[in-house]
Amino acid sequence: MTQSIIEIGPLQLSLCLGFVLLAGVTSFKYKLGLGRDLFIGTIRTFAQLFLMGYVLKFVFGANISWLVLLMFTGMVTAAVHIIRGRVSEKSIPFVIPTFLSMIITYTLVTMLVTGVIVGAKPWWTPQYFIPLAGMIVGNSMTAISICLDRLFSDLKARREEVEMKLALGADYREASQDILRSAVKAGMIPSINSLMAVGLVSLPGMMTGQILSGTDPLIAIRYQIVVMLMLVASTSLGTLIVSGLVRRRCFSAAQRLLIR
């Protein structure tokens, strides 16, 4: 069952602006003050997606390994930049360990999925590597920012408890074990919840895209299952490694809590 996709032309695309107009009228009528954000958001959606479309077309056409990996590095850099903005604690340097662990972990996970599970040859085939890596980075970005935010806020809120343990001879791992555990858990809950809801509450984006482009739904769900499980693995690995490395930076060599 493979049908050719119905193309969306410039006219149909501009018709979609009617939806934004509707939202704009609502905002105006109820004085929500969202008009400016809606306008900028719409322009950005068009610009960013068109730009991404041309970049992808170029990378797919060039089919060069280093170009694919360069694009992946760009995606991780953007994700780390967003994490940096979302995490309110600025006194602990977490950007470099986050970037390095995301690059290493997610390259390996994506390689495993494209090369072994999907069986793409070579493993970096852009058509497979880039969308799958993009999903991993996007989901993990949310998980890591939730996890780090929780880690920092709990270390602050439970400072007395952490210092009580340190004063009794605990090292930084023992003193913050429970806090790390709950931070990792908080980061992973959204991807575990999506495992429960998938197919019942929502049809995931990738599967919807494949079905719209004419792929047999039974093939599309297999891809989606791979993606869902891959996302759980990558968010758990990512949050564990990043929070472990960042937690170390919250303590001095003398086992002293640095975060205030």
Place this chain on the structure above:
Amino acid sequence: MCLTLESVSFSYPDGPSILHNASLTFEQGAYYLVRGPSGSGKSTLLRLLCRLEEIQSGNIHYKECDITDIPPASLRRCVAYVQQMPTLLPGTVRDNLLLPFSFQSNKEVSPPSDLELTGYLDSFLLTGITLDSEADRLSVGQSQRVCLIRSLLLRPEVILLDEPTASLDPESAEVVLGKAAELSKQGITVIMISHSEKTPDGIDQIVSILDKGLVQQ
């Protein structure tokens, strides 16, 4: 000499000077009272002695050895710090008392028996409290005494008490102060912060922290 501070200075980032060129000596088995206005750095002084804060200049020696050369866990086993607000974890009194023995650095110290623990509870007048009592049911005064026992179980040579009576009822405060005096008689150096105007019995020396980080012994 047990603990000495030589020209120690400390300030928090973007904050005023807490200690300025402070030099102090604490003798083994003596009982010290640390006094000073609120925010003058009394707690910071105790935290510096067990390296929960790091000095910015000068040095601190514990038994002639620079404290930065002593592994933090070993230092903290000898120089015990009891926080102002008692911190107990969910679980029983026994779980809380045995918490330090679950840490890797204390594995070589054998944990006390139930009999020994019960003896401590009795000597701190914790009547009606058993090892199986839930920690979250204890009053602040009872929790403070449990925290003090927990620190003593590691057999420290110095005990730092950060306003141990601040939130206690007069009866509990009396027990804690009596115990502090008793500990110094047993050869443990006791350094205690107090907000009270009254000088507790048995004090050997008063350390005053004045404005602008100046210290008087």
